Amino acid sequence: MAYALAVLASGRGSNLEAILRAVDEGRLDAEVRAVFSDREHARALDVAGSRGVRAVWVDPGAYGDKAGYERALLEGIRAVSPNCLVLAGYMRILSPRFVENAGCPIVNIHPSLLPAFAGLDAHGQALAAGVRFSGCTVHFVDEGVDQGPIIMQRVVPVAPDDTRETLAGRVLKEEHILLPEALDLMAKGRILREGRKAVILKEESH
Numbered sequence: 001m002a003y004a005l006a007v008l009a010s011g012r013g014s015n016l017e018a019i020l021r022a023v024d025e026g027r028l029d030a031e032v033r034a035v036f037s038d039r040e041h042a043r044a045l046d047v048a049g050s051r052g053v054r055a056v057w058v059d060p061g062a063y064g065d066k067a068g069y070e071r072a073l074l075e076g077i078r079a080v081s082p083n084c085l086v087l088a089g090y091m092r093i094l095s096p097r098f099v100e101n102a103g104c105p106i107v108n109i110h111p112s113l114l115p116a117f118a119g120l121d122a123h124g125q126a127l128a129a130g131v132r133f134s135g136c137t138v139h140f141v142d143e144g145v146d147q148g149p150i151i152m153q154r155v156v157p158v159a160p161d162d163t164r165e166t167l168a169g170r171v172l173k174e175e176h177i178l179l180p181e182a183l184d185l186m187a188k189g190r191i192l193r194e195g196r197k198a199v200i201l202k203e204e205s206h
């Protein structure tokens with residue numbers, strides 16, 4: 001049976017599109033079972049719907065508090081029994097309780113070379129720091145923000161005249177390569193979590 005993914009996304013959904021494309025093209029042996037969003041009009045939900053993937057809006061305003069919202073979200077996610085939950089542009093911080101109870105690994109894509117520039121406005125932070133290289137990171141989600149074990153990264157040079165937008169555009173292209181690659185390794189059982197680190201196992205030779 002194909003490796004089952006559930007995706008959480010708040011916005012545009014270009015990383016979700018990259019995942020679906022990789023599945024179509026046979027670069028990622030997985031199935032996207034459902035996409036969940038905290039935003040009713042997130043483009044990611046349209047992307048899912050147009051591909052026949054279950055698209056679910058879970059309204060954070062409908063549950064009184066964050067714990068109630070997360071319980072509802074978790075219920076929806078558990079109902080599709082994913083092997084992995086992917087945060088692809090999900091703009092809320094998951095509580096440690098959610099992470100503990102997810103029932104599967106959670107991975108996130110972040111547009112910087114973590115541990116540098118965690119949190120919001122990663123590109124603005126990178127430009128302000130004057131770094132020569134930025135990039136993107138796929139990592140396991142733990143109780144910290146953008147802090148879990150790093151699975152894979154791709155590097156992008158920063159140009160002297162880069163703006164947030166130009167840098168974001170070049171990094172995004174790399175995100176679209178990185179996320180399906182990392183998920184493919186997850187699907188193949190080649191990512192081992194060892195304490196604070198993630199280890200990539202060598203491909204088995206046949």
Ligand code: GRF
Binds near residue numbers: 090111
């Ligand atoms: C990406 O830059 C991702 O790294 C960050 O949010 C953005 C989401 O873009 N976490 P999209 O919704 O996948 O197009």
